[in-house]
Amino acid sequence: MEELKISTKENKPLLDKIQDVSFRRGIVFPAADIYGGLAGAFDYGPIGTLMRQKLINFWRDYFVKSEGHYEIEGSLILPPKVFEASGHLAKFCDPLVQCKECKSMFRADKIIEDKIELNADGLAPKELDEIIAKNKLTCPSCDGAFMNAREFNLMLKTQVGSVEGNVAYLRPETAQNIFINFKRVAHSMRAKLPFGIAQVGKVYRNEISPRQFIIRVREFEQMEVEAFFAEEQLDNPPHFEELADEVLPLLTREMQAKGIKKSKNVTVAEAVQKKLIPNAAMGYYLAKEKILFEEVGVNTELIRFRHMLPKETPHYSGGNFDLEIKLSIGWTEVVGNAFRQQYDLISHEKHSGTKMAVQHTNGNVIPFVIEPSIGVGRTLYCILESCYRETEDRDWTWFQFPPTISPYDVHVYPLMKKDGMEDKAQEIFEELRGEGFEVAFDTSGKIGKRYARADEIGTPYCVTIDYDSLKDDTVTIRDRDTMKQIRVHLEDLNDVLILLLSSEYAFDEVEDIIAEQQK
RNA sequence: GCACCGAUGGUCUAGACUGGUCUAGGACUCCAGCCUUCCAAGCUGGGUACCCGGGUUCAAAUCCCGGUCGGUGCACCA
Numbered sequence: 001m002e003e004l005k006i007s008t009k010e011n012k013p014l015l016d017k018i019q020d021v022s023f024r025r026g027i028v029f030p031a032a033d034i035y036g037g038l039a040g041a042f043d044y045g046p047i048g049t050l051m052r053q054k055l056i057n058f059w060r061d062y063f064v065k066s067e068g069h070y071e072i073e074g075s076l077i078l079p080p081k082v083f084e085a086s087g088h089l090a091k092f093c094d095p096l097v098q099c100k101e102c103k104s105m106f107r108a109d110k111i112i113e114d115k116i117e118l119n120a121d122g123l124a125p126k127e128l129d130e131i132i133a134k135n136k137l138t139c140p141s142c143d144g145a146f147m148n149a150r151e152f153n154l155m156l157k158t159q160v161g162s163v164e165g166n167v168a169y170l171r172p173e174t175a176q177n178i179f180i181n182f183k184r185v186a187h188s189m190r191a192k193l194p195f196g197i198a199q200v201g202k203v204y205r206n207e208i209s210p211r212q213f214i215i216r217v218r219e220f221e222q223m224e225v226e227a228f229f230a231e232e233q234l235d236n237p238p239h240f241e242e243l244a245d246e247v248l249p250l251l252t253r254e255m256q257a258k259g260i261k262k263s264k265n266v267t268v269a270e271a272v273q274k275k276l277i278p279n280a281a282m283g284y285y286l287a288k289e290k291i292l293f294e295e296v297g298v299n300t301e302l303i304r305f306r307h308m309l310p311k312e313t314p315h316y317s318g319g320n321f322d323l324e325i326k327l328s329i330g331w332t333e334v335v336g337n338a339f340r341q342q343y344d345l346i347s348h349e350k351h352s353g354t355k356m357a358v359q360h361t362n363g364n365v366i367p368f369v370i371e372p373s374i375g376v377g378r379t380l381y382c383i384l385e386s387c388y389r390e391t392e393d394r395d396w397t398w399f400q401f402p403p404t405i406s407p408y409d410v411h412v413y414p415l416m417k418k419d420g421m422e423d424k425a426q427e428i429f430e431e432l433r434g435e436g437f438e439v440a441f442d443t444s445g446k447i448g449k450r451y452a453r454a455d456e457i458g459t460p461y462c463v464t465i466d467y468d469s470l471k472d473d474t475v476t477i478r479d480r481d482t483m484k485q486i487r488v489h490l491e492d493l494n495d496v497l498i499l500l501l502s503s504e505y506a507f508d509e510v511e512d513i514i515a516e517q518q519k
Numbered sequence: 520g521c522a523c524c525g526a527u528g529g530u531c532u533a534g535a536c537u538g539g540u541c542u543a544g545g546a547c548u549c550c551a552g553c554c555u556u557c558c559a560a561g562c563u564g565g566g567u568a569c570c571c572g573g574g575u576u577c578a579a580a581u582c583c584c585g586g587u588c589g590g591u592g593c594a595c596c597a
Binding site: 020023024030033035036037038039087088091096107152154172173205207208209211216312313314333393394395396413415416419421444445446447448449450451452453455456464466467468476478483485 | 520529530548549550551555556557558559560570571586587588589590594595596597
């Protein structure tokens with residue numbers, strides 16, 4: 001019976017295991033679960049929320065503050081004019097036709113383009129129906145007749161105010177807030193090119209079929225930078241030398257045409273020089289992303305940057321590169337890197353009448369835009385998969401999160417609840433919390449069970465208060481990865497934890513470093 | 520959105536075909552207490568479930584219909 005249980009667990013797909021532990025340990029829950037849920041919507045639980053905060057803070061520090069970018073927080077709900085200008089109202093919309101016989105759905109414009117080689121892009125459903133009728137187009141799978149075409153807009157529509165029909169949309173990307181605030185930010189912050197505007201926030205897309213846990217959802221979060229450059233600055237971005245030798249795993253269009261799946265490693269400088277990527281600014285951000293993913297616990301062996309094919313990118317793109325990660329469910333887009341050129345600012349200038357040019361050396365220019373857009377939920381999922389462990393040395397599953405992402409830094413436990421150990425542990429817990437550590441406290445059950453629980457949510461260190469602690473003010477620190485322990489004096493606890501959480505020293509070394517300091 | 524399949528405590532599941540001893544059983548988990556000076560395994564007690572709505576029937580976890588959610592395939596994924 002026991003063996004049977006273990007074997008079913010081992011046979012489970014990784015995504016299912018991650019989902020189980022997420023529900024069980026408070027990482028992610030289905031939204032409105034007690035009412036049967038809503039497809040494509042999830043809530044973060046307490047543990048997931050801590051992780052999400054750590055991820056966003058890390059990004060904020062590394063992608064925003066260290067670059068001197070300006071972070072804003074824009075409205076989720078926006079008027080239709082924004083999306084007329086951005087092109088989402090026309091392009092983010094698929095006209096679908098359904099076969100009367102076999103009920104298959106197709107994109108009406110694709111059917112027309114495939115069969116009679118007529119560009120039907122952007123036509124209204126009525127026009128599409130007419131073309132289909134005139135050319136007697138039928139279902140590719142069963143030759144049946146089509147029903148009338150219907151618009152399927154991927155944006156979620158709502159109403160504002162008391163008057164019927166006053167339409168607004170939930171934003172399908174965070175980018176537009178940045179473009180429509182571009183002038184305000186540039187002026188209020190006296191920004192000089194090149195500069196960046198960053199934003200993290202929710203976006204909404206009415207996906208036809210959300211699937212695969214938190215990978216394809218209707219509401220998700222982006223951490224995004226729009227980096228603005230004068231044209232001549234694109235090949236000479238700030239700090240470029242710092243990352244010029246970083247290696248990028250690239251999958252070029254050429255390689256894709258040949259059916260090659262495995263990326264080739266090219267340094268940023270080489271990629272720029274060989275024109276494998278649009279410009280140095282793009283290369284700089286790709287390198288930065290790779291480092292970010294490494295720092296938050298994603299195995300970089302699983303990363304590639306894929307040059308999107310022309311049909312996958314909008315016409316104004318100067319070359320998009322997706323950061324894809326090889327998950328158990330296949331290669332998955334986690335970051336979209338778009339070279340949007342001047343498209344958005346020019347379009348908003350045209351539609352709104354607001355001049356988007358900003359002062360630059362001699363005169364006004366409309367800057368070029370590089371957009372690294374990181375999916376928060378997908379990144380968290382990648383971290384979960386990449387850090388998930390089932391090992392021989394323990395009967396439970398665990399997460400090998402780096403401290404940059406682990407929900408807690410440390411758990412504090414009394415060895416047992418008696419003889420004053422609980423009070424002492426409580427004191428130490430509160431002290432550590434006061435020092436700014438993310439710390440949890442637990443007294444229930446045996447110590448081994450508590451270590452297992454800490455492992456299961458990937459807490460790197462546990463501090464245990466035992467009988468010796470009561471005598472000589474020393475405590476043990478247990479290392480999640482090795483299950484080894486060291487004993488430190490309470491006076492050193494704070495420093496030791498800081499050393500350990502910096503990840504710069506091996507667990508064994510830290511004891512010696514402290515001993516050294518005391519001499 | 521289509522087709523097929525599925526849904527029982529926090530998790531894995533028994534029961535469903537053949538409606539009624541099912542006031543739904545087990546294992547793990549969880550909670551309380553005892554025991555225990557370091558890796559989920561001892562003892563005692565306890566908590567928690569038939570996805571939602573309707574129908575058939577004397578009687579529904581079980582049969583039927585609709586919905587929701589999930590899986591797979593198709594389609595979709597600016």
